[in-house]
Amino acid sequence: MSPNQSVHPPPAQSARVRTAVRVIGITAAVATACTVWLGLWVTPPDVTQGNLVRLVYIHPGVAWVALYLAFGLAAVASLLYLWPRTRGLFWDRLAAAAVEVGVVFNVCTLISGSIWGKPTWGVWWAWDARLTSTAVLLVLFLGYLALRRVPAEPEVRAKRCAFVALFAAVDIPIVHFSVLWWKTLHQGATVLNPDLSPTIHGSMAWTLLLGFVALTLVFVWMLLVRYRIGVLEDWLGTGELDVALRERQAEGAPLDEDQAA
Amino acid sequence: MAPPAPPSPAVFLHDAVALSGRFPLLAGVDLEVAAGETVLVEGPNGAGKTSLLRVCAGLVPLASGRVAVLGLDPVRQRLQVRRRMGLLSHASHLYDDLTVRENVRFAVRASGADPTRIDGACERWGLTGRVLKTGASKLSAGQRRRVALAVLTARWPELWLLDEPHAGLDASARRTLDGLVAEAQGSGVTVLIASHETGFVEALASRAVTVTGGRVTASRPIVSPGAAAGPPVALPGTDGQAVGQVAHVA
Amino acid sequence: MWRDAALVAGKDLRIEARSRVALSQVAPFGILALVMFAFALGPDRSLMAKGAPGLFWVAVLFCTVLAVQRSVSVESVDGARDGLRLSGLDPAGLFLGKAAAIAAQLLVLEAVLCVGVVLLYGARVEVPWLLAVSCLLGTIGLAATGTLYGALSAGLRVKETLLPFLFLPIAAPVLLAGTRVWQSALAGGIPADGSQWLRLLAVFDAVYLALGVVVFGPIQESA
Numbered sequence: 161m162s163p164n165q166s167v168h169p170p171p172a173q174s175a176r177v178r179t180a181v182r183v184i185g186i187t188a189a190v191a192t193a194c195t196v197w198l199g200l201w202v203t204p205p206d207v208t209q210g211n212l213v214r215l216v217y218i219h220p221g222v223a224w225v226a227l228y229l230a231f232g233l234a235a236v237a238s239l240l241y242l243w244p245r246t247r248g249l250f251w252d253r254l255a256a257a258a259v260e261v262g263v264v265f266n267v268c269t270l271i272s273g274s275i276w277g278k279p280t281w282g283v284w285w286a287w288d289a290r291l292t293s294t295a296v297l298l299v300l301f302l303g304y305l306a307l308r309r310v311p312a313e314p315e316v317r318a319k320r321c322a323f324v325a326l327f328a329a330v331d332i333p334i335v336h337f338s339v340l341w342w343k344t345l346h347q348g349a350t351v352l353n354p355d356l357s358p359t360i361h362g363s364m365a366w367t368l369l370l371g372f373v374a375l376t377l378v379f380v381w382m383l384l385v386r387y388r389i390g391v392l393e394d395w396l397g398t399g400e401l402d403v404a405l406r407e408r409q410a411e412g413a414p415l416d417e418d419q420a421a
Numbered sequence: 422m423a424p425p426a427p428p429s430p431a432v433f434l435h436d437a438v439a440l441s442g443r444f445p446l447l448a449g450v451d452l453e454v455a456a457g458e459t460v461l462v463e464g465p466n467g468a469g470k471t472s473l474l475r476v477c478a479g480l481v482p483l484a485s486g487r488v489a490v491l492g493l494d495p496v497r498q499r500l501q502v503r504r505r506m507g508l509l510s511h512a513s514h515l516y517d518d519l520t521v522r523e524n525v526r527f528a529v530r531a532s533g534a535d536p537t538r539i540d541g542a543c544e545r546w547g548l549t550g551r552v553l554k555t556g557a558s559k560l561s562a563g564q565r566r567r568v569a570l571a572v573l574t575a576r577w578p579e580l581w582l583l584d585e586p587h588a589g590l591d592a593s594a595r596r597t598l599d600g601l602v603a604e605a606q607g608s609g610v611t612v613l614i615a616s617h618e619t620g621f622v623e624a625l626a627s628r629a630v631t632v633t634g635g636r637v638t639a640s641r642p643i644v645s646p647g648a649a650a651g652p653p654v655a656l657p658g659t660d661g662q663a664v665g666q667v668a669h670v671a
Numbered sequence: 672m673w674r675d676a677a678l679v680a681g682k683d684l685r686i687e688a689r690s691r692v693a694l695s696q697v698a699p700f701g702i703l704a705l706v707m708f709a710f711a712l713g714p715d716r717s718l719m720a721k722g723a724p725g726l727f728w729v730a731v732l733f734c735t736v737l738a739v740q741r742s743v744s745v746e747s748v749d750g751a752r753d754g755l756r757l758s759g760l761d762p763a764g765l766f767l768g769k770a771a772a773i774a775a776q777l778l779v780l781e782a783v784l785c786v787g788v789v790l791l792y793g794a795r796v797e798v799p800w801l802l803a804v805s806c807l808l809g810t811i812g813l814a815a816t817g818t819l820y821g822a823l824s825a826g827l828r829v830k831e832t833l834l835p836f837l838f839l840p841i842a843a844p845v846l847l848a849g850t851r852v853w854q855s856a857l858a859g860g861i862p863a864d865g866s867q868w869l870r871l872l873a874v875f876d877a878v879y880l881a882l883g884v885v886v887f888g889p890i891q892e893s894a
Contacts, residue, residue, distance in 0.1 A: 242889075296840050303837045310827050313442050319893040320823055323886060324837065327819065330882065331841045334875055338847040341867060405438070408448045411468070411634035478757060499892075503759035514754025516682070516745065518689040527682050531675070531758035556689075565749075 170395045173388065181388075185381045191374030198367040212279055217367050219272040221375035223294070226269045229379060230262025231297060234304075235329035238322040249394065252318035255325055257386035259304050261379060266298045289340040296335050300328040314394060429492045431456040431580055431611035432477055437486035439476050446472035446481065448635030454613060459606050461626035461643070462615040469635040470615035471510070474582040477613070478508045491580060504533055506580040507573045511588075513565040517558035521548055524557055525572050534576040542575035546597065563589045570594075574601060581605060581612045588618075599625060672764040679760065679768025684775060686745055693776040697737045698783050704730040705787050716793055723794040724853030727784055728846050732813070734780050735842070736835045738773050739817035743825050743834075752825065755891075762888030766818060770883065774814035781806050798856040805852040808872035809845045815879040816841050822890045848872045 199217040237255035240246045273291060274284045285291065304324050308317060432454040439447040447469050454460050462470050475481045476488060479495030479502055488495060495502045515524050525539055525548075543553060546567045560568070566589045573581065581602075587595055602625045605612055614626065623629070623643055631639035687693055708726045712718050719726075746752040755765060785802070788794050796802060820838040824830040848868040 242886075296843060299836075299840045303833075303840065306833060306836065307823075310829060310833075311442075313440065316893045319889065323819075323823060323890060326886075327816075327841060327879075327882070330878055331844070334844045334871070334878075335840075335847075338844045338871060341871075342847055342851065404443055405445050405448050408445045408635045480753065480756065496892075500759050500761065503757055508757055510750065510753070512750030512753065514751050514757070515749050516686055516751060517748055518686040518745075519682070523685065527678070528754065528758060530678055531755070531760050533759065 170392055181381065181384045184377055184384070188374060188377035188381045191370060191377055195367060195371045195374045198363070198370065203363050203367050212276065213364075215272055215276045216364075217371035218375075219269065219276060220368070221371045222265045222268040222272060223290075224372065225375050225379045226262055226265035227290075227294060227297065229376065230258050230265060231301075231329070231332070233383075234258040234262065234325050238325035238329075241318060241322045242326065249314060249318060252314075252322065253387055253390040253394070254383075256304075256308055256321065257383050257390055259301050259325070260386055261382045263298065263301045263305065264382075265375075265379065266294060266301060269294055270298065287339070288343055289336055292339045293332060293336040297328075297332055300324075300331070304328070428456055430454055430489075431458070431491055432613065433487070433489040434473075434476070435487040437476060437488055438484045439472055439481045440484045441472075441481075445484075445635055447476060449486070450476075450632075450635070450637050452630065452637050454611060456611055457606070457609045458628065459602065459612040459614070459626045461623065461629040462613060462632055463617060463629055464632035465617065468632045470617075470632050471584050472635075473632060474508060474510075474584050474613065474615055477580075477582055478506065479503065480508075505578050506582065507532075507576055507578040508582045508584070509569055509573055509586055510584050513569040515557040515560075515565060515568060518556065520554050520556055521560070521568055522553040524568060525575065528572040529575045532576055532578075538575040538577070539571075542571045545574060545601075546571040546594070563591060563594065566590055567594060570598065570601070577605075577608075577610070579610060581610055583612065583614045583616075585616050585618075586614060587616065672761045672767070675761045675764025676767035676771065679755075679765050680771040680775075681768075683742065683745070683769060683772035687772070687776060692741050693738060693780065697734050697741070697776075698780055700737060701730045701734045701780055701784050702787050704733055705784065705791055709791060719792040720794050720857075723788050723792040724857060725846075725850045726792070727788050727853065728809070728849040730784055731777070731781055731809070731849075732839060732842055732846060734784075735773075735777060735813045735817050736838060738776050738780070739821040739838070740831065740834060742769055742773055742818070743821040743830070746825070752891075762891055763884040765891070766822075766883045766887035767880075769821075770811075770814040770818040770880075773817055774810050777810045777814060778806070781810065794857050796857060801852055801856040804869060805849050805856070805872065808869060808876055809849045811876045812845050812872060812879060813842055815876065815883050819879065819883050819887070819890070822887060844871065844875055848875075 195217055199214050203214070205211045205213060234255045237251045237258065241248070241251035241255065270291070273294075277286060278284050304321055307324055308321050310317070312320070430453045432452065434450045434452040437447050437450040438445060450469070450473060452473075462473060464470050472481060476483065477490050477495060479490070479499045482496045490502050491505055493502050514528070516527075519527070522539075522543070525543060526536065529536055529539055543549065548564075548567060548571055552564070557565070557568070566586075570586070583602075586598055590598065602612055602614070606625070612625075626643050629641050629643055630637050705726065708722070708730075709719055712722060746755065785806075789796065817838060820834060820841070824834045824837065827833060848871045851868045852872075
């Protein structure tokens with residue numbers, strides 16, 4: 161029996177899932193396009209902030225995805241992986257996909273926040289609780305991804321990364337409150353008001369909502385695609401296991417093969 | 422009258438597959454060792470002898486198949502299994518900055534054994550006087566082995582897993598080891614010895630299994646030294662099909 | 672569990688007493704860090720005195736990384752980590768023992784660094800008990816998280832570069848809290864309410880000690 165015959169085909173994605181992913185992708189693209197159109201052309205500029213306020217359609221959206229959706233999902237999935245009853249590589253792959261996509265959104269949050277902050281506050285960065293927590297979260301995410309790169313068996317790697325995610329999940333609230341107290345208790349002479357919320361009404365409110373929905377859909381679509389890539393990556397590894405088992409066993413019985421020939 | 426139920430084996434493996442990354446250390450091992458038996462595990466380099474012992478110690482989890490050591494799961498109930506078993510591996514697990522005596526004391530107390538046995542064990546292995554106060558970094562390989570064996574002697578667990586125990590030992594230490602294993606046999610300890618130095622160890626074992634290609638491929642009984650050993654029995658199905666249970670020698 | 676913890680802590684501290692790595696390498700490194708900070712901040716003494724709390728805690732964090740790496744590398748020689756697993760030691764006890772040993776070394780290091788800060792930066796201590804309590808609480812938190820991350824990165828070849836990267840963000844609250852308390856304790860500091868920060872440190876310590884006791888076993892087995 162030739163070794164190649166033992167390689168299984170990749171795990172199939174059911175037609176329903178494929179259609180769902182496609183639908184989500186198209187909806188996300190359409191929603192984003194609408195948001196861009198509405199945000200840049202249709203809605204009026206703000207009284208105080210002028211055209212800069214158009215960032216409100218993007219920035220809170222990416223921030224919500226990065227800080228709560230991606231991070232929360234990664235934390236919950238990691239917890240479910242560690243819990244013996246629900247342990248399964250599905251949760252590990254989901255967490256890793258969430259972290260990776262979350263990094264992208266996190267960087268977008270920081271960049272959009274900086275762009276908004278420079279004209280408003282005069283500086284590229286302000287040490288307020290939310291921005292700082294976002295930055296720390298980014299570093300923790302990158303640490304998770306660095307750990308994931310280390311070659312190891314899938315279960316070992318999954319466990320390690322899940323612990324890192326767990327510790328990060330515990331730490332981020334503490335960091336957030338620390339920085340919050342740090343800023344508010346410090347009676348320094350800063351006039352920086354990190355509260356950027358302008359008054360929102362009318363078409364702006366609808367566009368804002370659409371922005372949230374669009375970005376969430378983009379996240380979900382990227383998550384599903386990344387998850388599928390993870391499944392295929394793992395399949396590529398296990399397909400070789402049958403071959404390896406056969407080769408290993410053949411080490412012990414060279415005579416048998418001669419007799420069978 | 423119905424025969425009494427056989428006592429549960431000290432070591433039981435069924436179709437055990439253990440992986441290291443993508444490499445199968447064990448590719449389907451079937452083995453049963455009764456309590457109090459001494460079994461020799463033979464095989465060429467890289468066959469999986471060390472991996473077999475490590476699986477029994479619970480250091481390597483199984484990818485598939487079943488394993489039971491002293492009736493317990495060595496991975497799920499690892500603390501209980503490890504306190505009742507001793508693994509002598511290639512490494513001696515010594516701390517370079519501590520003296521021999523401190524190392525033995527720590528190892529014995531860590532596994533919950535009786536510390537009063539330490540002095541007797543050290544003396545048996547020739548670790549007396551100045552050697553006891555020497556830092557572990559200054560020991561030769563053979564002396565490190567002696568220290569590890571002294572720890573095992575002081576602990577005296579129910580199951581001994583010895584991986585190439587004679588490697589690095591001089592003639593007198595080998596005699597001490599042979600005497601130790603004989604004494605262990607007498608006290609009902611189960612011993613699994615992995616070695617390809619079949620000359621020395623054969624005298625001690627009651628049965629020898631051969632491991633090749635990550636599987637147990639042969640088993641032969643060992644009669645008293647001097648008489649010819651029985652011919653090796655190749656187990657049916659070693660060409661890739663499932664292997665049946667190994668019948669154990671009474 | 673406590674018996675195992677005491678055994679492991681004793682073993683680690685005895686190794687430290689023999690090899691004196693913390694005393695002869697990590698402590699001088701800490702002092703060196705303080706000197707480097709002084710160079711970086713320029714000759715303005717009042718600036719250094721103002722920055723003393725933060726610089727102290729940053730130096731402590733760097734020393735923690737070194738101490739944790741030393742604690743991990745002690746177990747890498749001759750398969751000692753496998754030996755610890757095989758001995759059937761309670762993993763929770765192993766965690767507490769190793770953390771306790773690191774904490775003890777850190778406390779000595781902090782005493783040295785404290786003296787260094789007073790001498791080099793001209794900082795004046797107004798409320799010593801606040802210093803001591805913050806150091807104690809901060810040390811416990813650093814030792815607990817350091818031990819956890821040390822175990823996570825133990826078997827990896829890239830652990831020297833990975834450990835600081837993973838550990839330091841987690842230790843950030845200790846840095847923040849410790850600095851604020853020290854600022855209250857030193858002369859010329861902001862008279863903020865220190866007890867809030869002490870409570871934060873206590874919560875941090877409790878959370879990570881509890882986490883460590885629970886998850887150290889699984890971490891060990893997956894190395």
